[in-house]
Amino acid sequence: MRIAVTGAAGGLGGRVVQLLSGRDGVDVVAITRRRLSAGALQPGVEVAVADYADPPALRAALRGVDTLVFVSSDGPDARMLLHHRNVIAAAAAERVGHVAALSSIDADAASPFCYAVVNHLTEALLRATGIPYSIARASLYIEFFQHWLTRARSSGLLQLPAADGRISLVARDDVARALTALATGEPTCRHHDITGPDVAGLAGIAAVAAQAWGRPIAYQGIPPETFHTQTAATGLDPWWGYAFSSLFASVREQRWDRVCDHYTRLTGRLPLASHNVLSTQAGERQDSAGRASSDAQ
Template identity: 75%
Template sequence: MRIAVTGAAGSLGGRVVQLLGDRADVDVVAMTRRKLPAEAFPPQVEVAVANYADPPALRAALKGVDTLVLVSSDGPDAQVLLHHRNVVAAATAEGVGHVAALSSVDADVASPFCYAVVNRLTEDLLLSSGVPCSFARASLYVEFFQAWLIEARTTGLLRLPAADGRISLVARDDVARSLAALAVGEPTGRHHDITGPESVDLAGIASITTEAWGTPVAYVDIPDAVYCAETAASGLDPWWLYAFSSMFASVREQRWDRVRDDYAQLTGHSPVALRDALSAHG
């Protein structure tokens, strides 16, 4: 089986490449936007330089590919959706037999979160393309959320506009394992919710952080306008300020309050708990 992975230079895509590359029955194509040093991937992995914005390069990289793991592009939402359109068009043109795509637990055009809209539209693109597909709808990553926790460890306060929203934070490695499992299986034609084993509010996350790191952290709910003003003053790029603000709006709507056993069904293992993930990276 020949499996291509987009975003292979990133943390998630790179881990999927590693997991698939360890299998004797899989030939892996690591798709990257730019040429990387030869030692970036194991010697048995083929590397194809194919920018999401370059349809001919995408088609060339997907020639002879049985399965594509579509790891999301990044940047402004309109750009990401265009990139995904290009990938879906290339996969369709080259007769790829299965696309295992990354999506999100909040994949809904009615969501305030910009990437929830992109993810749902990407799912719809794939479903309408006729290419057999499977979706790993991931919750928010522990490693992504940890940036706010590290800051809170310094100040003692986790100041975010999340109200009483609950999140089932998931380890990124668990998401990678789910995508790898979907890639080597038959297309399921549906989504699989990849979540952590528990859903907790921000006060609970602060409490778990305190236990895992041994440093007192307390959650303070702040208005979105205050969050935006303070974050803008820190110099964050305006796009990412909008993206994060819209994400917390979706948290307040309880769109990430979901715990499912799909990860265990796909991999035969239990997902990593937040406390254990933080302890390992403390």
């Protein structure tokens, strides 16, 4: 079986490539936007350079591919949707037999979250091709949410416009394992909700981070306007300020308040809890700091 993975240089796509490589009977094609340095991927993995914006290159990369693991593009929503259209059109043109696609729990045209709309439209495009598919609708990544937790670690205060919204944070590694399981199985022609083991409000998430890191962290809900002003003051690209604001609007609507057992059914494993992921990362940082101190002596 020949399996291609888009976004193979990223954290999620790269992990899927790692999980697939070395499997008996599986040839892996890592599709990246730019050439990778030698040794960046596992031995035996074929690299195909194809930007999401380059339909001919995408078709060449997918030639002879049996299954495509379709990891999302990023950036502004209109560009992202165009990229997804290009990938799906290339897969259809090259008669790929199965697409295991990444989507999100909140894949809904009525959502205020910009990427929820993109995911909804992407799923519709994929279904319209008639290609057999399997869709992993992932919740928000622990590693993604850590952007705000890390800042709160220094200040002791997690300030976000989430109100009383609840989220089931999921480990990125679990999403990679779910996509790998879908890619190596028969097409299900349905979606699978990939969540963490529990849900929590922002105060609960702050408490988990505080326990894992041994630092006091409290949650303070702030108005969306305040969040927008604070985000703009950091110099963040305006697009990402809008994207994050729209995300928290969907959190306030309880669109991420969901726990499912689909991950365990697919992989036979229990999903990682936020505390385990954050504790592991804290331990890795301490080990790294200890080695650096030892090397300096």
